[in-house]
Amino acid sequence: METVEKELLALGFAEVTRSDKRLNVTVPKERLYETARFLRHESATVYDFLIDMVGIDNGDSLGVIYYLSPSQSPERLLALKTSAAGREQPELFSVHDLWDSALVYEREVYDFFGIRFVNHPDMRRIFLRQDWKGYPLRKDYDASPEVNPVPLENEVIADMERTHSITVKMGDRIETTGYIFDNDDYVVNFGPQHPAMHGVLHLRVALDGEVIRKIDPVFGYIHRGIEKMCENYTYPQILHLTDRLDYLSGTMNRHAVCLCCEKALELEVPDRAHYIRTIFDELTRIASHLLGWGCMCMDMGSITAFVYGMRDREKIMDIFEETAGGRLMANYNVIGGVARDIHPNFRKRVKELIPYIRRMLKEHHLLFTGNPIARGRMKGVGRLTAKKAVSLGATGPTGRASGWRNDLRKIDPYAAYAKADFEEVIREEGLTFDRYVIRLDEIEQSLRIIEQLVDNIPEGPYAAKTKAVIRLPEGEFFQRVENARGQFCVHITSKGDKFPYRMKFRSPSLVLVGALKAIAAESKVADLIMLGASLDYVIPCIDR
Amino acid sequence: MYSFTDITHWIDRLLRNSMTDGWTLFVEFILIGAVIMVAYALLALFLIYVERRVCAWFQCRIGPNRVGPWGLFQTGADMIKILLKELIRINRADRFLFRLASFMVIIGSICTFGALPFVKGLQAIDFNIGVFYLLAVSSLGVVGILLAGWSSNSKYTMIGAMRSGAQLISYELSCGLSLLAIVILSGTMQLSEIVAQQSEMWFIFKGHVPAVIAFVIYLIAGHAETNRGPFDLPEAESELTAGYHTEYSGIQFGFFYLAEYMNMFIIAAIASTMFLGGWMPLHIPGWEGFNRVMDYIPSFAWFLGKTGFCIFLALWVRWSFPRLRIDQLLNLEWKVLMPISLVNILLMAITVIL
Numbered sequence: 084m085e086t087v088e089k090e091l092l093a094l095g096f097a098e099v100t101r102s103d104k105r106l107n108v109t110v111p112k113e114r115l116y117e118t119a120r121f122l123r124h125e126s127a128t129v130y131d132f133l134i135d136m137v138g139i140d141n142g143d144s145l146g147v148i149y150y151l152s153p154s155q156s157p158e159r160l161l162a163l164k165t166s167a168a169g170r171e172q173p174e175l176f177s178v179h180d181l182w183d184s185a186l187v188y189e190r191e192v193y194d195f196f197g198i199r200f201v202n203h204p205d206m207r208r209i210f211l212r213q214d215w216k217g218y219p220l221r222k223d224y225d226a227s228p229e230v231n232p233v234p235l236e237n238e239v240i241a242d243m244e245r246t247h248s249i250t251v252k253m254g255d256r257i258e259t260t261g262y263i264f265d266n267d268d269y270v271v272n273f274g275p276q277h278p279a280m281h282g283v284l285h286l287r288v289a290l291d292g293e294v295i296r297k298i299d300p301v302f303g304y305i306h307r308g309i310e311k312m313c314e315n316y317t318y319p320q321i322l323h324l325t326d327r328l329d330y331l332s333g334t335m336n337r338h339a340v341c342l343c344c345e346k347a348l349e350l351e352v353p354d355r356a357h358y359i360r361t362i363f364d365e366l367t368r369i370a371s372h373l374l375g376w377g378c379m380c381m382d383m384g385s386i387t388a389f390v391y392g393m394r395d396r397e398k399i400m401d402i403f404e405e406t407a408g409g410r411l412m413a414n415y416n417v418i419g420g421v422a423r424d425i426h427p428n429f430r431k432r433v434k435e436l437i438p439y440i441r442r443m444l445k446e447h448h449l450l451f452t453g454n455p456i457a458r459g460r461m462k463g464v465g466r467l468t469a470k471k472a473v474s475l476g477a478t479g480p481t482g483r484a485s486g487w488r489n490d491l492r493k494i495d496p497y498a499a500y501a502k503a504d505f506e507e508v509i510r511e512e513g514l515t516f517d518r519y520v521i522r523l524d525e526i527e528q529s530l531r532i533i534e535q536l537v538d539n540i541p542e543g544p545y546a547a548k549t550k551a552v553i554r555l556p557e558g559e560f561f562q563r564v565e566n567a568r569g570q571f572c573v574h575i576t577s578k579g580d581k582f583p584y585r586m587k588f589r590s591p592s593l594v595l596v597g598a599l600k601a602i603a604a605e606s607k608v609a610d611l612i613m614l615g616a617s618l619d620y621v622i623p624c625i626d627r
Numbered sequence: 628m629y630s631f632t633d634i635t636h637w638i639d640r641l642l643r644n645s646m647t648d649g650w651t652l653f654v655e656f657i658l659i660g661a662v663i664m665v666a667y668a669l670l671a672l673f674l675i676y677v678e679r680r681v682c683a684w685f686q687c688r689i690g691p692n693r694v695g696p697w698g699l700f701q702t703g704a705d706m707i708k709i710l711l712k713e714l715i716r717i718n719r720a721d722r723f724l725f726r727l728a729s730f731m732v733i734i735g736s737i738c739t740f741g742a743l744p745f746v747k748g749l750q751a752i753d754f755n756i757g758v759f760y761l762l763a764v765s766s767l768g769v770v771g772i773l774l775a776g777w778s779s780n781s782k783y784t785m786i787g788a789m790r791s792g793a794q795l796i797s798y799e800l801s802c803g804l805s806l807l808a809i810v811i812l813s814g815t816m817q818l819s820e821i822v823a824q825q826s827e828m829w830f831i832f833k834g835h836v837p838a839v840i841a842f843v844i845y846l847i848a849g850h851a852e853t854n855r856g857p858f859d860l861p862e863a864e865s866e867l868t869a870g871y872h873t874e875y876s877g878i879q880f881g882f883f884y885l886a887e888y889m890n891m892f893i894i895a896a897i898a899s900t901m902f903l904g905g906w907m908p909l910h911i912p913g914w915e916g917f918n919r920v921m922d923y924i925p926s927f928a929w930f931l932g933k934t935g936f937c938i939f940l941a942l943w944v945r946w947s948f949p950r951l952r953i954d955q956l957l958n959l960e961w962k963v964l965m966p967i968s969l970v971n972i973l974l975m976a977i978t979v980i981l
């Protein structure tokens with residue numbers, strides 16, 4: 084860490100501070116691209132993983148925070164901060180040529196804050212309608228319904244949508260518009276209502292016979308503005324929204340927000356809560372992977388496998404119901420611990436579940452993994468190299484299937500993960516089959532974690548005492564957890580109030596759709612659906 | 628063994644007594660047509676019920692069990708619902724072809740159904756080129772599917788129809804070649820004659836290894852002809868929503884649905900007629916007592932039993948395997964099944980000569 088700090092100070096214009104484990108670097112907006120390129124290519128530690136971009140309205144200016152991390156040592160964190168001058172036409176230089184994930188992140192910042200990124204090839208809004216007026220996450224946004232009335236007329240989905248971009252050549256600003264598809268492209272809409280889209284993602288695909296030429300994902304069909312809602316909710320209220328992001332890893336998302344608040348409050352969480360949280364996280368992961376496995380099999384045409392996956396997941400839902408009351412939305416973690424103590428049956432049920440899932444895993448391998456048709460379908464398709472995975476920010480099982488070690492449970496253990504002995508499953512090839520089989524292997528590892536923890540849950544209180552009204556101290560807080568799809572991150576900017584000033588969630592699914600674009604090009608249309616399922620994205624997490 | 632010709636001749640005599648020969652023929656045609664169509668619809672409804680129960684059994688579910696005893700009337704209720712549904716008019720579709728398509732599919736399948744020898748003495752038409760006729764008429768369906776895909780004015784249906792065209796035309800080859808092996812063995816194309824020749828021993832035993840190979844190839848290729856999983860690319864629910872019949876609603880969709888199930892029945896029935904002796908009981912040369920006992924089992928039980936066995940195989944495969952991709956599908960046909968069938972015909976010819 085020392086060398087990077089020195090190198091950055093040597094640049095002359097960067098202000099460097101340290102707060103808990105991360106480096107904060109502030110640069111003026113003219114020097115942003117220069118610093119980013121330095122960190123990406125030239126510094127001693129190569130920061131090749133752009134975790135997230137957080138836009139923020141500082142009142143007089145609009146700022147952006149780039150969270151960076153080296154892919155080889157993901158426990159190190161660097162926050163690169165800058166702010167664009169003025170509120171009328173704020174502009175920053177795009178970093179999409181350094182990190183592929185910036186392509187979507189910059190569109191998101193543009194959508195919500197109106198900061199335009201020079202050199203970005205496609206400056207469309209990403210979640211809101213193209214004709215939306217105003218930038219919703221700015222503090223002076225006018226939310227009255229007269230500004231953006233609900234359109235009551237039937238609208239034909241246009242294949243030919245315009246893209247905007249700004250480039251600077253020889254000191255001149257050039258604004259250009261282009262089209263996504265050519266006039267003679269055969270564009271097929273997959274979604275927003277489509278049996279194979281897990282949710283309401285809309286893919287526009289240009290086909291040449293059965294072969295895919297171009298993919299353009301359209302997001303935002305179920306965008307609920309959760310980040311905006313958070314600004315008017317107290318912290319305990321916000322917890323309830325997190326389950327609704329990635330509904331298949333609700334417990335883990337909630338865990339992230341709880342950890343972030345506890346870190347800010349410097350709250351000591353009892354060990355019992357840590358153990359229970361960890362077991363719940365792993366149960367959720369198993370449920371999510373089982374469903375992901377089932378969905379992928381169904382997308383290849385094997386409906387029986389899907390039903391089997393659902394059947395096994397049901398047992399976990401029953402355990403949740405007994406202890407937490409909720410099934411899909413367990414609503415169990417609270418700031419300081421968990422909402423209530425575990426049910427007396429909990430241990431027994433979990434111990435019955437472990438051998439059952441192990442037995443069923445064998446059956447699943449027999450039914451599907453060894454099936455010659457399934458093998459033939461997954462063989463040699465959808466290669467995602469480790470370098471591309473890092474550049475796209477494809478964390479979680481997807482990244483690990485490409486050989487990138489990014490499991491936060493190992494790298495930066497939180498809760499009780501340090502007390503359990505388990506392996507981070509890594510595969511090298513990055514093919515569809517690796518992404519398929521890694522989920523089943525991770526279920527096995529999750530079972531190991533649960534097995535070790537469930538008998539050793541320490542006695543004591545299940546939650547720390549908190550004040551009736553929770554106010555976070557002034558500052559910026561950032562927390563990452565490993566959810567079933569990758570790194571789920573929470574950024575909170577607090578002004579010492581009981582509401583956050585700005586809350587940002589990093590969705591691991593958003594960049595996975597970017598990965599779909601990368602791996603599905605030139606493959607068959609039948610594989611598009613399978614590849615999408617192998618990445619296992621969840622749409623409500625993308626459309627926050 | 629009891630022959631149904633007694634009943635049919637009795638009806639024929641009754642009609643001839645009361646009207647001229649021309650009218651008798653006319654009334655008989657109408658009667659046969661009506662019986663075939665009713666049997667077709669009822670069998671299809673029952674098959675849908677069976678499929679739902681069997682599929683539920685594979686998937687650890689219960690399946691329909693509320694309407695009637697063991698849910699038997701569920702598909703009847705579904706049919707009433709589908710008859711009452713609105714036929715949605717598709718914007719800018721070719722309406723004539725759009726309507727024609729569903730009829731083409733069902734006509735092809737009814738024509739094939741009509742020529743099957745169900746029970747001893749119960750066969751509507753007994754052509755001397757029966758096998759040829761079955762192959763020719765059953766491939767009418769692909770015209771309907773192509774028309775449906777083309778006339779719906781939708782991209783999903785278009786892709787589905789093109790896939791279907793490629794698939795059906797390819798698999799028709801293996802289907803025909805594997806049946807040809809049996810034609811070589813029997814020396815006739817007449818279905819009644821083929822069944823009669825199996826009175827000593829079924830062809831699958833009589834034809835040694837080539838017959839077994841032909842049987843397996845016919846089951847695979849025939850299964851592909853019915854557009855059912857793992858060969859359901861033309862429908863490919865996960866990418867094309869419903870493939871060539873995406874835009875159809877109400878009873879027009881019902882026609883496709885019925886035809887799909889009846890094609891499954893027809894393929895199974897042809898397989899049992901050509902390889903497993905049709906309605907002929909299991910006879911083993913030399914075992915007189917055993918053969919006599921087998922003869923006590925009525926012929927329709929033999930036919931339905933064998934057909935049911937083949938249908939169960941089809942369901943088993945459908946609910947266990949994932950879907951193939953188009954290139955794998957065509958590879959399987961042109962690089963595996965077709966060469967094997969060609970060699971198999973040669974083998975069969977050698978077996979017959981020896």
